[in-house]
Amino acid sequence: MTDSSFQLKGSVVTTVLLDIQKFSLDDIIFHLKEKIEQVPHFFNQAPVIVDISKTKESIQLDQFEALIEALNALNLGVIGWRCDPARLPDWKATVTIPLLPASKARAINAESGAKSSDQQDVVVKKIVEERVVSHSSKVITKPIRSGQQVYSEGDLIVLAQVSEGAEVLADGNIHVYGALRGRALAGVKGDKNARIFCKSLEAELVSIAGNFMLSDALQKSIWKDSAQVLLNDENLDVVPL
């Protein structure tokens, strides 16, 4: 595979869905211009999908092409179109942009100021497709030595010690089944429910979602004994296990 000059990958991008309810070119362009002026950065070169599934009247090819041309002139990039599969126009093959399969996504109404009923003819909807990625935990079986750094996107489980001068970080919880002598930072992406568990607490620093505690303070609570560290409001609690 390495000698290939390209790789094929799947990708998910946020696109703007122009969901047309009533086909009126001037109306659409007029209201769209208004929207673009509110947030010009968002719409600059934004990929757009034109959806005509909800239009009741039939649209002619020249009308449709004029719409695409007008959208491109507004600095939008039309990447495809959608139509009700039961009512596909007979010119469907002559359009240069790809026909996309019908949407299953739930539409989010991005309308802000427009309240009058006639403006509802044109609704710009933004579809954000999110991938739910569950991060599995990382298990380390060997000691983490001074100068080493280990990061887990989920939980981090260390079955050995974490030496002084080493650093362990996790988006989730941190478990150390050995002495924790280095620095441990749980919930680094802001998860306030993350906790740190260890068999012997001798850490230089413990932190949960950015709230930290140094060894001086730790020595006054639990030291060289099994403990868990959790966040209570803005304070770290060190509790025996």
Add this chain to the structure above:
Amino acid sequence: MAKIIVVTSGKGGVGKTTSSAAIGTGIALKGHKTVIIDFDVGLRNLDLVMGCERRVVYDFVNVINKEATLSQALIKDKRTKDLFILPASQTRDKDALTIEGVQQVLEDLAKEFDYIICDSPAGIEKGAQMALYFADVAIVVTNPEVSSVRDSDRILGILQSKSKRAEEGKEPIEEHLLLTRYHPERVAQGEMLSVSDVEDILAIPLLGVIPESEAVLKASNQGTPVILDEEADAGFAYTDAVDRLMGEERPLRFLEVQKKGFMKRLLGG
């Protein structure tokens, strides 16, 4: 298949070269054909400790650069059969070592020798990384004090991440702890870390404890490996360490505060 042993520590002055000389000699005394390579290019200490500094003509860097053959550069030890030394160059720096060059030399040596001891320079830079890269076994030399222990911990991390075995995902390097310059009196007074403190922090098996001894300095100055000193406890401790390295069981000695008459008792049998 030759076994490549690196003697390393991170920190300087803890006894790497002394230990390389002693352990190399100890292994050769057991009848295994052994070579000790000085990786400390630019400083060159091993030949002094081994007492062969006047016989150095070609060195490790000459061999890497193909300016000399291995047999020209290898120095045969006069005292111990089966022991050879490959000295370092004093007029070069550590950049003269290349991975390919070192690999070639080690491969050539492996055809003839049973054990290849790599005496690492101090630090964690190129020279030290080159010395440990091809190792099968690592002897981590540590003094019972916090900075030395911390540096040893750092070098253990490098052994696990930057060695050839680690990069190729093979079985990790076999690690051994050698505690040198141990002073039982000062440990008893709480001035030094104890054996168990160091073992607890580094969490690797203990190969041996070498007591602080005047014999070590004397041996270095005379150019005789301390293991050959038949009166020094440091010499006995190294012999024990070599036995353990070869898989034999030996109880730890010289950990207690010495009572008066200890030497007498030892010599008198």
